[in-house]
Amino acid sequence: MARNPVARDAVLDAFEELLIDVGERAATLDAVAKRAGVSKGGLLYHFPNKEALIAAVLERLDRLAVEDLALMAEAAEGAAAYFIRSSLWSDSPMDRSFVAATRLAEVAHEEARRRFAAIQQQWLDLIAADVGTAMAKAVLYMGDGLYFNAMWESGTTGDGRGRHGDIEELLAAVERLRD
Structure with a gap:
């Protein structure tokens, strides 16, 4: 059955x-x-068992990351702008999967950490193709900082509305970095 x-x-x-x-x-x-x-x-x-649940959560994260990376690669505004714009909590399946897997990485779950490193490298590769290798980590850290600060302020129930001005400022900074 x-x-x-x-x-x-x-x-x-x-x-x-x-x-x-x-x-x-x-x-x-x-x-x-x-x-x-x-x-x-x-x-x-x-x-x-619990390990099977963990494996399924990480498989879901991988699937959602592949979908998100495809959107990022196709974004008309560029990978850097896409990354920053998508760095606010929106209660999407990717957000929930990402935070759940983060909780696993917090307790030293090595497979979760390995998968995060792989996803982060793929983000960096796409961002580097857009703004150059030297600026890719700066953009990654901008997005990460935006995400974690918004989460800190409003948690997983917040919508990040107060951060939209921050996004525009960060996008302007990215444009200056391109020059």
């Missing part, structure tokens, strides 16, 4: 939410089952 993808996604979403809200240690199998509204047996049907 085929596994129900809706139930599987609900379990994975619940695990992601718990990672974001309470961290890796509190995201137990029992807590995930409760949050997903399934029995523990239902959870175990889709994910036999």
